[in-house]
Amino acid sequence: MSPAVKRLLYVALLLAAVLGLEFGFDHLVKDAAWRQLALFAMVNVVVALSLNVINGLAGQFSIGHAGFVGIGAYTAAVVAGNVDVRLGPDDLGSVVRLCARLGVQDEVTIHKASDLVKSFAVMPPALLGAAFMASAFGLVVGLPSLRLKGDYLAIVTLGFAEIFRLLIATAQTGGDQQGPISAAIASLGGQNGYAGPLGTGVPQFAGPFWIFGAVALATILAWRIKFSGWGRALRALREDEIAAAAVGVDPTAYKVTSFVIAAAGGGVAGALLASMRDGNPTVQPDQFTFAYSFDAITMVILGGSGSVTGAILGGVFVTFTVKMIEQLQGLDAVQALKAAHPNLDLNALRMVVYAAVLIALMILRPEGLMGERELFRRTRKLGPIGKAPVEPVPVTTGAEAAAAKDPGGEARS
Amino acid sequence: MSGLELRSVSKTFGGLRAVGDVTFTVPERSIFGLIGPNGAGKTTVFNLITGVYKPDAGSSIRFAGTDLGAMKPAAIARLGIARTFQNIRLFGQLTVLENVLVACENRRRAHLGSAILRSPLFYLDETEMNTRALELLAIFDLDGMADETSTSLSYGNQRRLEIARAMMLGPKVLLLDEPAAGMNYGEAEGLKKQIRWLRDRFEITVVLVEHNMQVVMGVCEEIHVLDHGETIAHGTPDAIRKDEKVLAAYLGEEVHEGQPAAMAPSKSEGAS
Numbered sequence: 001m002s003p004a005v006k007r008l009l010y011v012a013l014l015l016a017a018v019l020g021l022e023f024g025f026d027h028l029v030k031d032a033a034w035r036q037l038a039l040f041a042m043v044n045v046v047v048a049l050s051l052n053v054i055n056g057l058a059g060q061f062s063i064g065h066a067g068f069v070g071i072g073a074y075t076a077a078v079v080a081g082n083v084d085v086r087l088g089p090d091d092l093g094s095v096v097r098l099c100a101r102l103g104v105q106d107e108v109t110i111h112k113a114s115d116l117v118k119s120f121a122v123m124p125p126a127l128l129g130a131a132f133m134a135s136a137f138g139l140v141v142g143l144p145s146l147r148l149k150g151d152y153l154a155i156v157t158l159g160f161a162e163i164f165r166l167l168i169a170t171a172q173t174g175g176d177q178q179g180p181i182s183a184a185i186a187s188l189g190g191q192n193g194y195a196g197p198l199g200t201g202v203p204q205f206a207g208p209f210w211i212f213g214a215v216a217l218a219t220i221l222a223w224r225i226k227f228s229g230w231g232r233a234l235r236a237l238r239e240d241e242i243a244a245a246a247v248g249v250d251p252t253a254y255k256v257t258s259f260v261i262a263a264a265g266g267g268v269a270g271a272l273l274a275s276m277r278d279g280n281p282t283v284q285p286d287q288f289t290f291a292y293s294f295d296a297i298t299m300v301i302l303g304g305s306g307s308v309t310g311a312i313l314g315g316v317f318v319t320f321t322v323k324m325i326e327q328l329q330g331l332d333a334v335q336a337l338k339a340a341h342p343n344l345d346l347n348a349l350r351m352v353v354y355a356a357v358l359i360a361l362m363i364l365r366p367e368g369l370m371g372e373r374e375l376f377r378r379t380r381k382l383g384p385i386g387k388a389p390v391e392p393v394p395v396t397t398g399a400e401a402a403a404a405k406d407p408g409g410e411a412r413s
Numbered sequence: 414m415s416g417l418e419l420r421s422v423s424k425t426f427g428g429l430r431a432v433g434d435v436t437f438t439v440p441e442r443s444i445f446g447l448i449g450p451n452g453a454g455k456t457t458v459f460n461l462i463t464g465v466y467k468p469d470a471g472s473s474i475r476f477a478g479t480d481l482g483a484m485k486p487a488a489i490a491r492l493g494i495a496r497t498f499q500n501i502r503l504f505g506q507l508t509v510l511e512n513v514l515v516a517c518e519n520r521r522r523a524h525l526g527s528a529i530l531r532s533p534l535f536y537l538d539e540t541e542m543n544t545r546a547l548e549l550l551a552i553f554d555l556d557g558m559a560d561e562t563s564t565s566l567s568y569g570n571q572r573r574l575e576i577a578r579a580m581m582l583g584p585k586v587l588l589l590d591e592p593a594a595g596m597n598y599g600e601a602e603g604l605k606k607q608i609r610w611l612r613d614r615f616e617i618t619v620v621l622v623e624h625n626m627q628v629v630m631g632v633c634e635e636i637h638v639l640d641h642g643e644t645i646a647h648g649t650p651d652a653i654r655k656d657e658k659v660l661a662a663y664l665g666e667e668v669h670e671g672q673p674a675a676m677a678p679s680k681s682e683g684a685s
Binding site: 225229231232235236243244248249257372 | 490507517
């Protein structure tokens with residue numbers, strides 16, 4: 001099979017898989033809460049994969065990733081909302097006819113199919129807009145990373161994320177006589193959140209198809225970026241900037257590009273977050289606080305800084321661990337404890353347990369779950385090893401040199 | 414002129430003049446020594462040539478007709494000036510092979526876009542570069558450990574890997590910063606042969622900063638001596654050996670071949 005055919009086959013398989021998930025995910029995971037959590041975990045995986053490019057591969061410390069996610073979320077909400085309004089109310093006709101021809105009678109499936117069809121008009125511009133807007137801000141934040149390192153860069157990224165969030169959260173909504181900029185910011189809804197151009201909610205078109213599709217695409221991208229010459233140079237830069245520059249790797253270009261790529265990924269995650277069917281059809285500034293940036297860092301570090309599969313594991317692990325600990329609250333033993341000590345703050349206790357889990361993991365595996373390795377180890381196929389068609393350097397070891405005592409010989413070939 | 418040319422190069426850090434008015438020309442395909450006591454400014458000169466530091470106004474560093482003064486380190490490397498470092502700087506978490514591969518990044522035809530699409534050009538590039546890198550590793554007898562992380566190598570292997578990485582750049586000039594540091598007599602003898610062999614095999618110019626007089630006197634064709642950032646002598650090894658200023662600068666320490674100089678740092682970590 002030629003590589004092109006093989007590739008087409010993979011794409012077809014992937015499409016079939018995500019389409020299957022779009023229609024079958026309800027049956028696969030029966031409980032709606034768990035289903036929601038799984039989809040949220042997938043969005044977090046995209047967040048972790050994108051942050052991994054800056055924090056893991058490039059070795060820059062960004063603690064403001066929620067800012068990029070937020071910019072993506074707001075951009076997608078605005079784009080999707082407006083496209084949805086333009087498209088007008090659902091026109092089920094053609095989809096119903098198609099379903100009838102395929103022999104599908106199920107009301108739910110027909111509704112899903114029509115949503116999916118419509119999502120193809122809404123999601124692509126929303127996702128692209130979010131990626132583009134976030135990467136533009138990534139460029140702006142990436143530029144200072146040329147001069148700043150470590151803690152200083154961390155403060156810049158944190159500052160950026162907080163400025164973005166507070167600009168929206170503190171905007172005066174409903175006030176009159178505002179300039180065009182403050183009016184534009186105020187139209188994003190301030191603290192109460194943005195609910196689409198008509199205030200009726202952001203359209204929720206990101207079903208399992210788009211979410212799992214985005215995860216698959218992000219994983220492939222992250223993997224290919226890491227295992228390319230570009231990713232290698234980025235990792236080299238992380239290890240030693242001066243030495244990397246000395247072999248022709250320009251730190252400026254690589255660092256800024258890594259910021260732009262990571263921001264674009266964060267923007268896509270934000271777009272999914274804004275459009276997913278989580279019963280919250282608004283985008284609120286409080287979704288993108290420092291706590292979310294911090295969760296993202298936890299996912300990357302816990303999974304193993306620089307590891308693609310590690311970022312995936314980290315994203316899933318953090319999302320589910322938080323949920324598991326929440327579930328503990330419902331246990332009889334915990335409820336009895338609460339009854340015995342009414343002053344006990346269970347929410348605070350939850351954070352203590354979460355912290356303990358994180359500390360334990362960092363003690364047991366200081367490099368994270370994966371280190372920089374991958375779950376499926378890539379074996380090198382290229383190049384002959386041990387079969388060297390070249391003459392070695394004349395004297396390779398000191399011992400040999402002393403033994404040879406051949407001051408006249410220029411080369412041993 | 415297509416050699417490396419320094420004209421009245423100076424560098425001041427705050428009030429400290431690290432390099433003052435240094436002028437020399439490195440002939441093409443030569444092995445050129447840059448020596449001097451500790452703190453003479455030798456490594457600073459390397460850092461000026463490679464763009465790590467910017468020289469003071471009035472200095473001129475030219476290579477193959479290009480003024481290096483305002484260029485960034487990566488651009489200077491791409492011109493064909495490769496270097497090693499006094500305190501080894503490898504990409505620690507990367508494998509031996511990856512360390513070498515990074516050095517051909519700028520000659521890659523498949524850029525990020527085709528790497529993401531995994532176009533045929535990407536595979537072509539990877540195969541070609543892997544082959545080249547493995548050949549180079551074989552030359553330095555490192556091909557057996559291509560997949561080990563570079564931090565796990567012995568001190569001597571790390572030094573050789575640094576040279577292999579520099580050679581992967583396909584340089585015209587190779588700057589070696591104290592390659593003999595920590596080597597015993599036999600190893601230093603080996604190094605002398607390696608340097609000559611590299612020059613002949615790859616037709617490059619070698620500039621050597623070194624404390625080990627056994628190596629410097631044995632391999633260099635021309636030597637430039639610095640003390641406190643100033644030039645005190647320039648000439649052939651025989652001339653330098655007899656130069657009174659040089660002898661004085663080294664404070665009467667014995668400077669004759671066959672004996673490791675007393676000031677050679679003796680990092681005694683074993684080299685294989």
